[in-house]
Amino acid sequence: xxxxxxxxxxxxxPAGLEAAITASQAGMDxxxxxxxxxxxxxxxxxxxxxxxxxxxTGNQAKANKxxxxxxxxxxxxxxxxxxxGIFEGSTPGTWCxxxxxxxxxxxxxxxxxxxxxxxFDRSIPFPGWDLPGxxxxxxxxxxxxxxxILPGKRVILSGxxxxxxxxxxxxxxxxxxxxGVCESAANLIWxxxxxxxxxxxxxxxxxxxxxxxxxxxxxRVPYRLGSAVTSARGEDRVNEVTMAKLDRNKxxxxxxxxxxxxxxxxxxxxxxxxTELCRQLECELEFDGGRGGFIPRRNERMETSCPGIxxxxxxxxxxxxxxxxxxxxxxxxxxxxxLGHMPEQSVLRGIxxxxxxxxxxxxxxxxxxxxxxxxxxxxxxxxxxTIICRCEQVTLGQIxxxxxxxxxxxxxxxxxxxxxxxxxxxxxxxxxxxxxxAVQTGRSxxxxxxxxxxxxxxxxPINVVEEHQQGLRNLExxxxxx
Amino acid sequence: xxxxxxxxxxxxxxxxIGCSIAYHLTAAGLKTALLDRGQVGAGAxxxxxxxxxxxxxxxxxxxxxxxxxxxxxxxxEEELGMQVGFRRIGxxxxxxxxxxxxxxxxxxxxxxxxxxxxEFVTPDxxxxxxxxxxxxxxxxxxxxxxxxxxxxxxxxxxxxxxxIPMGLSLHTYTEVTGFGIDSGRMRSVRTNxxxxxxxxxxxxxAAWTKALGKMIGYDWNxxxxxxxxxVTEPVYDLKLNTILTTADHIEMxxxxxxxxxxxxxxxxxxxxxxxLIAQADRPGxxxxxxxSHAAPKTIAMMAGRYIPAxxxxxxxxxxxxxxxxxxxxxxxxxxxxxxxGLILAASYRSAIVHSPLSGEVMTQLITTGKCEIVDIRxxxxxxxxxxxxxxxxxxSTSTETDDKA
Numbered sequence: 001x002x003x004x005x006x007x008x009x010x011x012x013x014p015a016g017l018e019a020a021i022t023a024s025q026a027g028m029d030x031x032x033x034x035x036x037x038x039x040x041x042x043x044x045x046x047x048x049x050x051x052x053x054x055x056x057t058g059n060q061a062k063a064n065k066x067x068x069x070x071x072x073x074x075x076x077x078x079x080x081x082x083x084x085g086i087f088e089g090s091t092p093g094t095w096c097x098x099x100x101x102x103x104x105x106x107x108x109x110x111x112x113x114x115x116x117x118x119x120f121d122r123s124i125p126f127p128g129w130d131l132p133g134x135x136x137x138x139x140x141x142x143x144x145x146x147x148x149i150l151p152g153k154r155v156i157l158s159g160x161x162x163x164x165x166x167x168x169x170x171x172x173x174x175x176x177x178x179x180g181v182c183e184s185a186a187n188l189i190w191x192x193x194x195x196x197x198x199x200x201x202x203x204x205x206x207x208x209x210x211x212x213x214x215x216x217x218x219x220r221v222p223y224r225l226g227s228a229v230t231s232a233r234g235e236d237r238v239n240e241v242t243m244a245k246l247d248r249n250k251x252x253x254x255x256x257x258x259x260x261x262x263x264x265x266x267x268x269x270x271x272x273x274x275t276e277l278c279r280q281l282e283c284e285l286e287f288d289g290g291r292g293g294f295i296p297r298r299n300e301r302m303e304t305s306c307p308g309i310x311x312x313x314x315x316x317x318x319x320x321x322x323x324x325x326x327x328x329x330x331x332x333x334x335x336x337x338x339l340g341h342m343p344e345q346s347v348l349r350g351i352x353x354x355x356x357x358x359x360x361x362x363x364x365x366x367x368x369x370x371x372x373x374x375x376x377x378x379x380x381x382x383x384x385x386t387i388i389c390r391c392e393q394v395t396l397g398q399i400x401x402x403x404x405x406x407x408x409x410x411x412x413x414x415x416x417x418x419x420x421x422x423x424x425x426x427x428x429x430x431x432x433x434x435x436x437x438a439v440q441t442g443r444s445x446x447x448x449x450x451x452x453x454x455x456x457x458x459x460x461p462i463n464v465v466e467e468h469q470q471g472l473r474n475l476e477x478x479x480x481x482x
Numbered sequence: 483x484x485x486x487x488x489x490x491x492x493x494x495x496x497x498x499i500g501c502s503i504a505y506h507l508t509a510a511g512l513k514t515a516l517l518d519r520g521q522v523g524a525g526a527x528x529x530x531x532x533x534x535x536x537x538x539x540x541x542x543x544x545x546x547x548x549x550x551x552x553x554x555x556x557x558x559e560e561e562l563g564m565q566v567g568f569r570r571i572g573x574x575x576x577x578x579x580x581x582x583x584x585x586x587x588x589x590x591x592x593x594x595x596x597x598x599x600x601e602f603v604t605p606d607x608x609x610x611x612x613x614x615x616x617x618x619x620x621x622x623x624x625x626x627x628x629x630x631x632x633x634x635x636x637x638x639x640x641x642x643x644x645x646i647p648m649g650l651s652l653h654t655y656t657e658v659t660g661f662g663i664d665s666g667r668m669r670s671v672r673t674n675x676x677x678x679x680x681x682x683x684x685x686x687x688a689a690w691t692k693a694l695g696k697m698i699g700y701d702w703n704x705x706x707x708x709x710x711x712x713v714t715e716p717v718y719d720l721k722l723n724t725i726l727t728t729a730d731h732i733e734m735x736x737x738x739x740x741x742x743x744x745x746x747x748x749x750x751x752x753x754x755x756x757x758l759i760a761q762a763d764r765p766g767x768x769x770x771x772x773x774s775h776a777a778p779k780t781i782a783m784m785a786g787r788y789i790p791a792x793x794x795x796x797x798x799x800x801x802x803x804x805x806x807x808x809x810x811x812x813x814x815x816x817x818x819x820x821x822x823g824l825i826l827a828a829s830y831r832s833a834i835v836h837s838p839l840s841g842e843v844m845t846q847l848i849t850t851g852k853c854e855i856v857d858i859r860x861x862x863x864x865x866x867x868x869x870x871x872x873x874x875x876x877x878s879t880s881t882e883t884d885d886k887a
Contacts, residue, residue, distance in 0.1 A: 092737070107775070415523060416636065423715070462785055
């Protein structure tokens, strides 16, 4: 199989699809790689045919149009494939991506790479957050949308942001009893007024949001602004939570605590950009709390500090699907221009056509980022015995002790107690430890930095890394030998 | 940064050497700052197997220093009041041919004469020591039964945990941009986070020493290569008793014939059952911490070739760090001629074994002006070097490529 291409796009969500289509229409040779079996990513997730519903939001129609355009393009798609590593290539100015998937080459060399790897859920730890039955909003949405599984019968949701509302609405429609939605932000309307111009034109989204709120109201589900689930209890599974109102500084008010019997807790404190591949290459990052923390520094063409590496969509800062699509197209033009498939003038024309829309989306993202930032004070909910790093089973007490030895960055803490050294390389605990460290030492989140990510992005078997296909087949047949 | 940026000593490089030096200086009452361009242990100190290795000593001058420093480990955890995972463990180097043994014969003689166990063992004996090894194609092995292993991060933090409450000022992510030198005397260190004034500056900077030297007109004899390794998830059904290495190597091009990864097998199982697998060496001047596309593949190939049962194990992470060697295999330790107050403590072979003593040596040197603990004259930064035994040199320097990242 051919293993040299002009452009590899990683991630087949809204950003990656637009990028791949735009670049291939300019005449580029494009491979699009995604870990899932279908196009769409999280936002345009394709559900089994028998699950197709009425498409109230119009998302399905939009997605289908995009899929259709991709299918009629020359883009080659590798499904079920993990890009586990990204390296400097064997000729200067090229990049080498190592792959793990069925029937795909073990490595592919590209002259340009567009990273469109999306985002993942952000959690804030509290006593009991690691009990079975406590799940993220993203997990809840996936279970309901693509597997038609109700995660529980009696559910409480806690966190911040619109994703929580969507999860609540779908849980109600699926037949779950939702006992409440705790939104840590307060005074949403009052604080939103300065941003009104940014909301102008976001009618589709407002309609979507209002639809969810209507569903909540119809089921008489309380939407509790300025509150949070502060602990969960249970033996084999969660059976009770405590929720509390938050004061002005977002600290729980003890007198306001209420206990509630539930079998499922859905947590979603907005999203974290999936910057792993950028960090593997040590692209320069900058801190933007409202966009999800550390994100790659980019020029106006979406190119990172590594020449030929572009980052678009939520992986470059939380901004939503519309912004992702615009950024994807811009990067598509830029990559086509860089490799000589498009004259500079056309690149500039293409980019300037996208600019008004991009600015509009940026203002809206700023609004959402400001309204729904995970409150720092909630990072004090965990107790000394609460597990913070689930992979390596590291408790808050151990992390505090490491900090007391003089740790100055999340890497220092990791090196002492292994938080972030496990399977997920700190995807979940990295930013949690950063908050704990910042609070305990008085440093800023920017100052305590982020964890290095090294290949592989997810654990892969040694026989895949040695590119030993025969060995792999033998193993699959249960015969581990040379 | 605090307004009081005046120190007795600034130590640059928070690795296993720099942390020990900073600890001993602070304990001796000197106002000390420790700087690093990254986090603690960001260079080679945080990228190795934690081997406390005496069998690797340079044979002509280093053995007394290595032995003395190794003996400090008998009480180090007690002294520092913290467990650093230290344990005694043997090390076994598999030999495929008689020639490979011939290359180690002199080493075996000298080490044994100096009380460092190091012997040739037959394939049958290998089987007893390490049942997991397939001995069919082996000529034998060298076996160093009295080596050690620890967690290098915990070692560094054990020093710092003691030193910081005593007044050590630690500055991570602080990169040196220049030196303030006034009429031949060290006055200050300039960094991206302000100036640090001190009359004495110690460079415990391993691979970065050469670049720092060039800032002030020195070109010390230090060569750089990048060493890479990887770690698996815990593997519970395989048991390794030693640190296992091979004399055989494979070579794979990175960007061309002049730029290759040279990979030997080095294998170790941590107390919590992760396998550490190394190592691929890439000669060159680059200090980049990005692993090459060739290194994970060659390391995995070596692991699969010698221990096929490891193949299904999942790889958690790979990494790389620049490390160094000198032409004569000896470190650079001592005052730099021409700049009063500038001292080197760089390019140790097997730095961890040297860690405890390096701090004592530097502290005595700085407080008394001389070193009586061990003879450090052979390690003078300005010495004329002769090419020593080359088995540890990665590749002859003539093939060094300037592979800037």
